[in-house]
Amino acid sequence: MNRKVLLPLALTVAMIVVMRLQGAPLITPFSNDGIVDLEFAWNENRFKGLMMLWNDQIVRTNLYLDFLFIAAYTWLLGTWCRQQTRRYTRRLPQLFAMAALLAGAFDVLENTCLLLRIGGWEQPLLLKAAALAAGTKFLLILGVLVFILFSLVFRRRTPVLPSI
Numbered sequence: 001m002n003r004k005v006l007l008p009l010a011l012t013v014a015m016i017v018v019m020r021l022q023g024a025p026l027i028t029p030f031s032n033d034g035i036v037d038l039e040f041a042w043n044e045n046r047f048k049g050l051m052m053l054w055n056d057q058i059v060r061t062n063l064y065l066d067f068l069f070i071a072a073y074t075w076l077l078g079t080w081c082r083q084q085t086r087r088y089t090r091r092l093p094q095l096f097a098m099a100a101l102l103a104g105a106f107d108v109l110e111n112t113c114l115l116l117r118i119g120g121w122e123q124p125l126l127l128k129a130a131a132l133a134a135g136t137k138f139l140l141i142l143g144v145l146v147f148i149l150f151s152l153v154f155r156r157r158t159p160v161l162p163s164i
Contacts, residue, residue, distance in 0.1 A: 002083055008076035015069040023062045026054055035062050039110060039134035047117065047127055059118060063111045070111075074104035077144050084151045096147045103140035109133040 026034035031050055038059065041047040051059070077100035084093040110133035117126045 005076065005079055005083065008072060008079055011072040012069070012076045015065070015072050019062060019065050019069055022065060023058070025058050026062065028053055035059070035066075036134075038114060040131050041127055042131050043127065044124065051118070056118060060115065063115055063118075066107070066111055070104045070107045073141075074100050077103075077141070077148070080148050081144065084148075087151060092147075096144050099140050100144045103137045103144065106133040106137040106140065110137060 023034050026038075030053055031037040038047070038050050041050055078097040081093045081097035081100060110130045113126045113130035113133065117123070117130070
């Protein structure tokens with residue numbers, strides 16, 4: 001593994017652990033996926049049902065921690081994509097690195113919408129925007145991960161010539 005990937009990987013893993021521990025109270029029989037259930041709460045009934053179960057401060061803290069996680073995972077995914085420039089034309093890894101950055105931007109939009117809604121702004125479109133942003137973010141991340149995995153599995157190896 002390249003050294004350039006180690007720090008963003010360590011930060012991403014650390015943020016996953018921190019958010020998992022901090023967000024543990026958000027996982028209930030009514031919300032098996034914790035904060036992800038809130039990300040996809042398309043309507044007021046689902047939103048209010050979740051918020052009645054949860055402590056507002058725990059939700060807010062989890063969303064604020066997510067901003068650090070966004071920085072870590074976009075850095076990690078972008079770095080991994082740019083590491084592939086030796087194997088492809090420069091455009092393809094840059095395109096996927098930009099997709100990782102765009103995923104982070106959609107995640108910021110999603111968190112902002114949720115924080116506004118939790119803060120009392122009762123605009124029904126906020127929940128829909130958050131859910132659409134979350135779906136788009138997950139699709140972009142999936143695409144980037146497929147590119148990275150494909151690149152790692154199907155590496156172009158320099159053939160080793162047998163010595164005579």
